[in-house]
Amino acid sequence: MAPLIELREVSKYFGTVIALNGVSFAVQAGEVHCLLGDNGAGKSTLIKILSGVHAPTTGEIRLGDQPVQFSSPRDALDRGIATVYQDLATVPLMSVARNFFAGREPLTGWGPLKRMDWPMIWRVTREEMGRMGIDIRDPGQSVGTLSGGERQSLAIARAVYFGAKVLILDEPTSALGVHQAAVVLRLIAKARARGLGVIFITHNVHHAFPVADTITLLNRGRSLGTFRKGEISRDRVVEMMAGGKELIDLEAELAAMSRPDSQAAASLQ
Amino acid sequence: MAVTEQHQGKSRDERVREIGIARQALRRPELGAAAGCVLVLIFFAIFAGDSGLFSARGVVNFLEVSAQLGILAVAVSLLMIGGEFDLSLGSMVAFAGVIIAILSSKYGWPIWTSIPVAFAAAIIVGYLNGWLVVKTGLPSFIVTLASLFILRGITLGATRLITGRTQIPGIKELSEGDWLAPVFSGQFGGTLLVWLAEAGIIDKRPDGLPMVQGIPVSILWWLGLTAIATWILLQTRFGNWIFTVGGDANAARNVGVPVARVKIRLFVLSACAATLFAAIQVLSVGSADTSRGLQKEFEAIIAVVIGGTLLTGGYGSAIGAMFGALIFGIVQMGIFYTGIDTDWFKAFMGVMLLAAVLFNDYIRKKAAEAR
Numbered sequence: 341m342a343p344l345i346e347l348r349e350v351s352k353y354f355g356t357v358i359a360l361n362g363v364s365f366a367v368q369a370g371e372v373h374c375l376l377g378d379n380g381a382g383k384s385t386l387i388k389i390l391s392g393v394h395a396p397t398t399g400e401i402r403l404g405d406q407p408v409q410f411s412s413p414r415d416a417l418d419r420g421i422a423t424v425y426q427d428l429a430t431v432p433l434m435s436v437a438r439n440f441f442a443g444r445e446p447l448t449g450w451g452p453l454k455r456m457d458w459p460m461i462w463r464v465t466r467e468e469m470g471r472m473g474i475d476i477r478d479p480g481q482s483v484g485t486l487s488g489g490e491r492q493s494l495a496i497a498r499a500v501y502f503g504a505k506v507l508i509l510d511e512p513t514s515a516l517g518v519h520q521a522a523v524v525l526r527l528i529a530k531a532r533a534r535g536l537g538v539i540f541i542t543h544n545v546h547h548a549f550p551v552a553d554t555i556t557l558l559n560r561g562r563s564l565g566t567f568r569k570g571e572i573s574r575d576r577v578v579e580m581m582a583g584g585k586e587l588i589d590l591e592a593e594l595a596a597m598s599r600p601d602s603q604a605a606a607s608l609q
Numbered sequence: 610m611a612v613t614e615q616h617q618g619k620s621r622d623e624r625v626r627e628i629g630i631a632r633q634a635l636r637r638p639e640l641g642a643a644a645g646c647v648l649v650l651i652f653f654a655i656f657a658g659d660s661g662l663f664s665a666r667g668v669v670n671f672l673e674v675s676a677q678l679g680i681l682a683v684a685v686s687l688l689m690i691g692g693e694f695d696l697s698l699g700s701m702v703a704f705a706g707v708i709i710a711i712l713s714s715k716y717g718w719p720i721w722t723s724i725p726v727a728f729a730a731a732i733i734v735g736y737l738n739g740w741l742v743v744k745t746g747l748p749s750f751i752v753t754l755a756s757l758f759i760l761r762g763i764t765l766g767a768t769r770l771i772t773g774r775t776q777i778p779g780i781k782e783l784s785e786g787d788w789l790a791p792v793f794s795g796q797f798g799g800t801l802l803v804w805l806a807e808a809g810i811i812d813k814r815p816d817g818l819p820m821v822q823g824i825p826v827s828i829l830w831w832l833g834l835t836a837i838a839t840w841i842l843l844q845t846r847f848g849n850w851i852f853t854v855g856g857d858a859n860a861a862r863n864v865g866v867p868v869a870r871v872k873i874r875l876f877v878l879s880a881c882a883a884t885l886f887a888a889i890q891v892l893s894v895g896s897a898d899t900s901r902g903l904q905k906e907f908e909a910i911i912a913v914v915i916g917g918t919l920l921t922g923g924y925g926s927a928i929g930a931m932f933g934a935l936i937f938g939i940v941q942m943g944i945f946y947t948g949i950d951t952d953w954f955k956a957f958m959g960v961m962l963l964a965a966v967l968f969n970d971y972i973r974k975k976a977a978e979a980r
Contacts, residue, residue: 413863414865417865425863429860429863429864430857430860431852431853431856431857431860431861431923432856432857433852433856433919433923433924434852434853434856434923438849438852438853441849442849442850442853442860442861442864442866443850443853443861443864443865443866444864444865445846445849447846454845454846455840455844455845456844456845456846456848456849458844
């Protein structure tokens with residue numbers, strides 16, 4: 341089966357800076373693909389290429405078996421590639437229902453009396469949020485009263501409802517507490533179960549592992565390889581990420597620093 | 610579909626707490642202004658009850674003051690919900706008034722041609738304001754502060770250049786017999802008032818006619834525009850766009866709302882409201898003056914903010930702006946009828962503004978809890 345979306349040897353240069361260098365991977369329908377990498381690994385550049393903000397300098401993006409070029413984020417969206425930016429897609433002062441349909445309001449009536457189809461808006465908002473596992477008590481409540489996880493659900497539910505085939509999630513868990521992060525991971529699994537291809541960008545190995553089917557590791561603009569989940573261990577991933585070795589070094593360093601203190605404490609007694 | 614049906618079946622969530630009507634009302638932005646109106650009415654009923662403020666003449670007087678400001682406030686409320694300011698509003702009032710007066714009195718154009726020209730000028734000014742804000746990304750506060758001075762300067766300079774003076778009288782005579790003029794300065798409800806006087810509900814003059822023989826048409830404009838703006842905000846796609854654009858322009862762009870188009874339209878609307886105000890004023894007073902509309906932009910903002918609209922955009926109501934303008938009118942005429950020196954009016958409005966902002970802030974926090 342042809343993958344939903346595929347990157348082949350994609351590179352992006354900004355002047356003399358090589359932001360991405362020959363990255364390739366493919367996402368199948370009903371699969372969660374994790375992009376793991378530390379800051380500066382090229383994750384944001386990759387998202388911007390996938391969502392149509394930037395065009396790749398070399399290499400190609402393929403949808404199904406067709407090579408494509410996105411002319412704008414709207415173009416990518418129309419082709420079923422929906423990007424959910426952390427906190428950049430909902431308006432806190434507006435109601436859940438107004439947010440859900442913002443920019444794509446369903447209308448009823450005719451001529452100058454054309455108006456928002458409120459009964460339909462409320463019903464769909466409640467239904468779609470329910471399918472994501474969030475019971476919206478009242479679609480008229482403002483988004484500001486929702487938790488971080490619920491806001492992510494709103495953005496994801498909206499993308500799914502409007503026909504996204506590929507869902508790109510930019511660090512959806514990074515600002516959330518443990519419980520809320522679990523809510524979002526469950527959402528990702530739900531989206532997968534509905535047959536979407538999910539690209540889940542994160543720097544947190546512990547969030548990536550529970551839901552990932554495949555993992556691509558990025559480091560300094562390069563891909564360190566794509567692995568099926570069973571092929572690689574959590575520790576190995578941590579080690580391969582830029583921070584891995586640093587953390588081990590740091591541990592040794594801290595151990596060295598605490599030694600004189602404990603010796604000093606011992607001598608005092 | 611099973612999932613759907615199942616979900617509809619349990620749409621009564623056990624976590625939905627029954628919210629009382631009072632709690633629900635708290636969610637409406639105009640509540641504060643409506644309550645404020647009642648308070649102000651009670652206050653003047655006590656202190657100015659027998660001074661004529663609540664006679665037919667007094668009521669029409671304060672409604673007319675409210676209506677004229679209210680026409681501006683409705684447009685400003687939409688603009689402010691959309692996240693922008695228009696400080697050039699007052700200058701636009703003078704600019705439009707002078708256009709109407711010069712064309713008609715100096716060049717002999719009939720009123721029904723000079724008023725459309727003023728509206729065309731308003732569309733251009735509003736478009737330029739909006740275009741500059743959208744293109745430069747500068748705060749509208751700065752851009753329209755510049756147009757406040759530019760427009761006022763052009764109005765003053767051009768009027769003196771063309772007429773040699775800063776005031777253009779004699780419009781009343783010119784508007785007589787004009788078919789368009791009554792749309793702005795006419796009166797309605799004459800027969801109703803006669804009937805009310807016969808029924809003894811309103812006072813009669815010694816000659817048997819009612820104290821007030823007509824209600825200014827500006828009151829109709831005010832109520833009509835408020836109704837239309839409320840319909841737009843609550844029932845139309847454009848209304849949803851206004852809230853989205855004012856709430857978070859970035860998020861609006863991400864979901865495909867044409868941010869620039871929405872904002873430019875709101876600036877055009879604001880300039881057109883200023884022109885409507887100018888047409889009403891020029892025709893009912895019978896003259897234009899380059900100093901007209903002074904500080905109207907601030908009065909409109911005060912009415913809108915008292916009406917519960919957030920200074921930062923994304924939240925508010927046109928009905929609130931109507932109540933804000935009504936408070937403004939009642940207080941202004943109330944102070945006049947009570948015999949207090951009207952110099953104190955501005956101090957009173959400043960205090961009202963402060964109180965309204967504090968009250969709205971409190972209400973909004975309560976609203977966020979009411980879920």
